Amino acid sequence: MITFDLITIFPKAFDSYLAESIIKRAQQKKLIKIKIHNLRDYTMDKHKKVDDRPYGGGPGMILMVESISKALRALKSKIKNQKSKIRIIMLTPAGKKFTQREVERLAKYNQLILLCGRYEGFDARVDKLVDEKISIGDYVLSGGELPAMVVVEAVARQIPGVVGHKDALSEETFAKGLDYVEYPQYTRPEKFKVKSQKSKVKIMEVPKVLLSGNHKEIKKWRERQSKKRK
DSSP, X not given: OEEEEEEESOGGGGHHHHTSHHHHHHHHTTSEEEEEEEGGGGOOSTTOXXXXXXXXXXXXXXXXXXXXXXXXXXXXXXXXXXXXXEEEEEEEEEEEEOOHHHHHHHTTOSEEEEEEOBTTOBOGGGGGGSSEEEESSSSXXXXXXXXXXXXXXXXXXXXXXXXXXXXXXGGOOOOOOOOOEEOOOOOSOSEEEEEOTTOOEEEEEOOGGGGSOOHHHHHHHHHHHOEEOO
């Protein structure tokens, strides 16, 4: 059995889809387990705020690193079997393309933790808290909930017993696509402390240029930081 943990700010967005078709049957048969986690439950802000304006200016809001870090720590603390194969995945247009080969690879894990983005994306320091970033295509959606459902269904189909006919999966196909370019973004706090597995404290900081107010230099920095997804 594989467990999917979905972290989102819109937990009800999954209600209908996950209660239908093969996903519903797979859960009933205990072939897969799906857990939805509201990111707002992990914020220290009394207003349940999980986003803020980007340092250096720019449109939209950025999901803050603190609540995401807290949510991931909480999920990891509940893992009983230390030998479980776990993968933490950020769903973002900046991720590597989600292909059938990736589906088959992810199906070998016991637990997949999926981070659903919103607004203009994640504070770039969240990159250090995940194992990989995945994109379902070269287009923009309002959030990561739909991509999460795509990943859940595609991976679940690889679990024996989920798809009815034993030869059904061998006849499916997939396609290749283009790359995506983006620069790192940050929001509050300016400094964030995180503990490593060896209990060493590491301070992750926002690049100084983004705090300078010099928009010409910020633009140059962003251009240098932009790179193709691998």
